[in-house]
Amino acid sequence: MENVVQEAMSRGIEMHKAGEFELASQLYTYVLQLEPKHADANHNTGVIEVISGRAPKAIPFLRTALEKNPNHGQYWISYIDALIRMDALGDAQNMLTQAKERGAEVAAFDQLEQRIKQLNKKAVGGIKTPSGSFSDKTTRVQDPPQDQQKSLINLYGQGQLKEALEQATILLQQFPNSSVLFNISGAINNGLGQLDASIGAYSKAVAIKPGYAEAYNNMGVTLKEQGKLEEAIEAYEKALTIKPDYAEAYNNMGATLQEQGKLKEAIQAYTKALAIKPGYAEAYNNIGNALKEQGKLEEAIEAYNKALVIEPDYAEAYYNMGNALKEQGKLEEAIEAYNKALAIKPDSSDAFFNLGVVFHQQGKLKRAAESYKQVLCIKPSYAEALYALSGTANDLSEAKGWVENCLQVDKGHLKAKLMLSALRFYESGETDFNNLMQSSLKDHPYMRSFAWAFSLPELPELYFHRWALFDRMVELSNKARPFYEFGVWRGEAFKHLIKTFKKGYGFDTFEGIPEDWHDEKAGTYSSDGNIPKIKGGEFIVGKFEDSLPGFFSEKRPMASIINFDADLYSSTICALNYSQPVIDQHTILIFDEFIINKNWEQDEYKALNEFCLNNNYTHEVLAISFFTKQVAVRLIGI
Numbered sequence: 034m035e036n037v038v039q040e041a042m043s044r045g046i047e048m049h050k051a052g053e054f055e056l057a058s059q060l061y062t063y064v065l066q067l068e069p070k071h072a073d074a075n076h077n078t079g080v081i082e083v084i085s086g087r088a089p090k091a092i093p094f095l096r097t098a099l100e101k102n103p104n105h106g107q108y109w110i111s112y113i114d115a116l117i118r119m120d121a122l123g124d125a126q127n128m129l130t131q132a133k134e135r136g137a138e139v140a141a142f143d144q145l146e147q148r149i150k151q152l153n154k155k156a157v158g159g160i161k162t163p164s165g166s167f168s169d170k171t172t173r174v175q176d177p178p179q180d181q182q183k184s185l186i187n188l189y190g191q192g193q194l195k196e197a198l199e200q201a202t203i204l205l206q207q208f209p210n211s212s213v214l215f216n217i218s219g220a221i222n223n224g225l226g227q228l229d230a231s232i233g234a235y236s237k238a239v240a241i242k243p244g245y246a247e248a249y250n251n252m253g254v255t256l257k258e259q260g261k262l263e264e265a266i267e268a269y270e271k272a273l274t275i276k277p278d279y280a281e282a283y284n285n286m287g288a289t290l291q292e293q294g295k296l297k298e299a300i301q302a303y304t305k306a307l308a309i310k311p312g313y314a315e316a317y318n319n320i321g322n323a324l325k326e327q328g329k330l331e332e333a334i335e336a337y338n339k340a341l342v343i344e345p346d347y348a349e350a351y352y353n354m355g356n357a358l359k360e361q362g363k364l365e366e367a368i369e370a371y372n373k374a375l376a377i378k379p380d381s382s383d384a385f386f387n388l389g390v391v392f393h394q395q396g397k398l399k400r401a402a403e404s405y406k407q408v409l410c411i412k413p414s415y416a417e418a419l420y421a422l423s424g425t426a427n428d429l430s431e432a433k434g435w436v437e438n439c440l441q442v443d444k445g446h447l448k449a450k451l452m453l454s455a456l457r458f459y460e461s462g463e464t465d466f467n468n469l470m471q472s473s474l475k476d477h478p479y480m481r482s483f484a485w486a487f488s489l490p491e492l493p494e495l496y497f498h499r500w501a502l503f504d505r506m507v508e509l510s511n512k513a514r515p516f517y518e519f520g521v522w523r524g525e526a527f528k529h530l531i532k533t534f535k536k537g538y539g540f541d542t543f544e545g546i547p548e549d550w551h552d553e554k555a556g557t558y559s560s561d562g563n564i565p566k567i568k569g570g571e572f573i574v575g576k577f578e579d580s581l582p583g584f585f586s587e588k589r590p591m592a593s594i595i596n597f598d599a600d601l602y603s604s605t606i607c608a609l610n611y612s613q614p615v616i617d618q619h620t621i622l623i624f625d626e627f628i629i630n631k632n633w634e635q636d637e638y639k640a641l642n643e644f645c646l647n648n649n650y651t652h653e654v655l656a657i658s659f660f661t662k663q664v665a666v667r668l669i670g671i
Contacts, residue, residue: 038064042073054081072101076108079115088118089243092274099277103135113145116275121244122149124276131278176211177204185217194224212242216251223255231255239271246276250285257289265289280310284319291323299323314344318353325357333357348378355387362523364391382412389421396500396529398425416443423452424660426497429459432660451479455659458487459495479659482628486657493654499625499661500529506621506656506665507533510593517615519608520598520625521572524565531569534593539565539572540580540608577604581611589615597637598625605640613648618671621655627664628657641666 045060058081064074076098082091095112102108109132116125126149129142176182181204188197201218208214219234235252239245253268269286272279287302300323306316321336337354340347355370371388375381389404402425408418419439426432433456439449451474454465466483474480486493496502503526515536518527522541531537543564564572573580577599592615599605605624616622624637645652645668652666 038067038071041067042071045074045077049077049081054084057081070097070101072098072105072108075101076105076111080111083111083115083118088115089274091115092119092277096274096277106132110142110145116244117145117148117152119244119275120152120242121246121275122153124244124246125149127276127278175208176213177208182213182217185214189217189221189224192224194221197221198225210241212238212245212248215241216245216248219248219251219255223251223258228255228259232259244275246272246279246282249275250279250282253282253285253289257285257292262289262293278309280306280313280316283309284313284316287316287319287323291319291326296323296327312343314340314347314350317343318347318350321350321353321357325353325360330357330361346377348374348381348384351377352381352384352387355384355391359387359391359394364395364523364525367391380411382408382415382418385411386415386418386421389418393421393424393498395525396498398498398500401425414442416446416449420446420449424498427501429456429495432456432497433460447477448479451477451483452659455479455483455486458483459492478629478631478633482633482659485628486654486659489654493664494656496656496658496663497660499526499658499663502623502656502658502661502663502665503529506594506623509655510621511591511619512593514591514593516594516596517592517612518596518598519577519604519612520596520600521565522598524567524570526596526598526625527565527570528567530594530596531567535569537567537570538584538589539570540577540584541572541574542576543574577607577611581607585611585614591615591617592620594621594623596623596625600626600636602636602640605637606643609640609644616668616671618668621665621667622652623663623665626662629659629662633662 041060041064045057045064048054048057048060058078061074061078061081064071065078068074075094079091079094079098082088082094092112092115095108095115098105099108099112109128113125113128113132116122116128125145129145129149132142185197185200185204188194188200198218198221201214201221205211205214205218215234215238219231219238222228222231222234232252232255235248235255238248239252242248249268249272253265253272256262256265256268266286266289269282269289272282273286276282283302283306287299287306290296290302291299300320303316303320303323307313307320310316317336317340321333321340324330324333324336334354334357337350337357340350341354344350351370351374355367355374358364358367358370368388368391371384371391374384375388378384385404385408389401389408392398392401392404402422405418405422405425408415412418416439419435419442423432423435423439426435433453436449436453436456439446440453443449451469454469457464458466466487469475469480470484494505496505507530512533514534515538516530516534517538517540518530519540521527521539521543524539527537527539564574573584592612595612595616597605597608599608622641624641627633627637627641630636641652644650648671650671651669653669654664654666656665657663
């Protein structure tokens with residue numbers, strides 16, 4: 034293929050020199066089909082586009098050539114010439130400066146610099162005509178003086194958007210051809226939520242100045258906010274065509290690609306931004322978010338740390354790090370990260386909310402409730418905080434009150450609507466539940482869970498957080514026996530139970546779930562191989578099918594409580610089958626993911642029913658928590 038490429042290039046250059054541009058272009062195109070990054074083919078194609086009056090189309094080819102060989106002086110010359118022809122004089126000057134900084138010594142650079150200076154000089158004194166010439170007889174209506182621009186930008190920066198828009202409107206009457214004013218006006222309208230007006234302003238800016246990379250970038254930001262993601266990417270590409278070293282445009286493109294779910298491409302865009310601007314904290318933060326979405330939590334945390342090295346007061350990076358640590362189950366470290374975010378930004382309702390979630394997971398319910406209430410001090414309409422408070426309640430009335438408050442601020446909050454019907458059912462108010470069962474929501478996993486619970490011979494005791502359910506089951510258990518737990522993860526539940534029983538056996542791989550489960554990938558809930566150090570705890574490491582046969586081959590003490598937190602049907606049925614020798618009519622079985630999930634009937638629920646069927650047992654349901662998906666049972670007939 035190398036000989037074919039060389040022959041086509043040689044022939045193309047011959048046609049090029051002879052002025053046969055169309056034939057030359059065809060030959061270069063053929064080369065690029067075989068070798069898309071071929072430097073000379075890209076460069077020569079770009080040159081032909083410039084000669085043919087299509088300078089904007091030339092830019093991608095010239096950029097590729099320059100990226101392939103940045104030490105080739107002629108590539109710089111051609112690129113800068115194309116920018117000058119597009120009237121992108123500022124970008125042309127920037128590229129010329131870059132060329133010199135790289136040490137490219139080309140005599141033509143001086144000529145290019147003179148062209149830029151002359152055109153800038155003309156731009157000050159004349160008005161550009163459609164033909165591209167300048168008439169010095171008419172004063173050019175251009176941008177307002179710097180002090181007026183600065184005043185307008187200050188109003189925008191201070192959040193005085195209405196005043197800024199009024200001032201921009203007045204200035205545009207005086208300077209109707211000011212691309213700068215239209216660009217600023219676009220940003221102001223965006224801030225006011227007037228997105229169509231924002232796009233209109235940016236469009237006028239680039240119509241006046243086709244080489245206005247910043248306006249294209251800003252237009253992309255607004256298009257993304259409108260949900261027009263493909264159009265946003267096109268705008269960023271136009272900005273980068275004009276200004277290839279535009280780090281902010283690469284960063285914004287990455288955010289748009291990430292919103293499209295194109296995480297790999299997003300990370301590539303963020304990486305390009307960092308190659309241009311190594312100290313770009315926001316790009317590192319965004320890479321962290323994309324890596325987190327990929328489930329690469331350690332790499333995400335590393336990216337957030339890089340952002341914080343650059344910008345130590347970056348509250349958002351601390352907040353995002355807290356989320357990643359929370360997802361890893363590193364709750365104390367997550368708390369530390371959220372507190373650092375709040376020290377910098379005390380009015381961050383999201384940081385307070387997630388701090389509450391972590392306290393909730395730790396069983397520190399008072400502190401969780403305090404954090405949720407702090408959210409509401411900042412943002413009273415934060416529906417999720419109101420709903421979360423219902424999960425800290427200790428009685429039905431309190432829980433129902435918080436759910437009702439949630440629906441007052443968000444009438445469309447589906448979980449709250451469904452949950453309220455269940456709580457009212459417990460108060461002997463069956464109407465809401467029955468109406469929902471006649472609606473399209475009857476097959477919702479919440480409704481299927483409620484229907485199962487309400488079909489039981491007796492309504493089980495209802496709890497609103499896992500710790501209350503645990504404590505009640507501890508009261509009913511034989512405390513002289515040890516407890517067993519299948520699925521330990523970071524050991525939060527184990528720590529709670531060991532306070533009473535003093536001895537517990539925990540089983541886990543400590544490397545996450547062994548197979549995909551719902552939307553969770555295999556390896557989720559990994560503790561990175563770290564086994565908890567808990568006094569009184571004995572931990573058996575490995576997959577259940579490997580570790581349980583050996584463990585239960587010896588006689589083991591009867592169980593007071595067995596907490597099944599393995600999630601998967603396969604793991605749960607395995608644990609049930611092997612733990613049968615330590616279960617009797619006094620043993621309480623608690624299932625952590627029994628109901629509420631999308632396909633809950635195929636998980637722990639299925640395992641329990643299959644286990645009972647195979648052994649001629651039945652079971653009675655002792656307690657339930659719709660909020661935490663737990664169900665506690667005793668076996669009958671064992």
